Amino acid sequence: MRKYKPVELPLKDVPADLAEEHAVCPNCLDREADVIGRLGLRLVFKCQRCRVRFHRQTAMVGLV
Incomplete structure (x- = not known):
């Protein structure tokens, strides 16, 4: 049994051109x-x- 509740991140929408991105876990x-x-x-x-x-460790600079 978990001792704590998982934290919910306040995520924002992703632009359509970046919605298909993948990363290595x-x-x-x-x-x-x-x-x-x-x-x-x-x-x-x-x-x-x-x-x-x-x-990812690098930020996406093109998002604004």
Whole structure:
């Protein structure tokens, strides 16, 4: 049983041209992590295999 409730991130919508982005999961190294939103200038991904939420280390400068 979990000792704490998972934190909900205040995610914003992703522009249509970046909605198809994928990333490599840092936990299980799966390449099918999809974009679920953005947090500031960072795209937030969710791994389909291990359900980890993460972002890339570099920010997307083109979003404004």
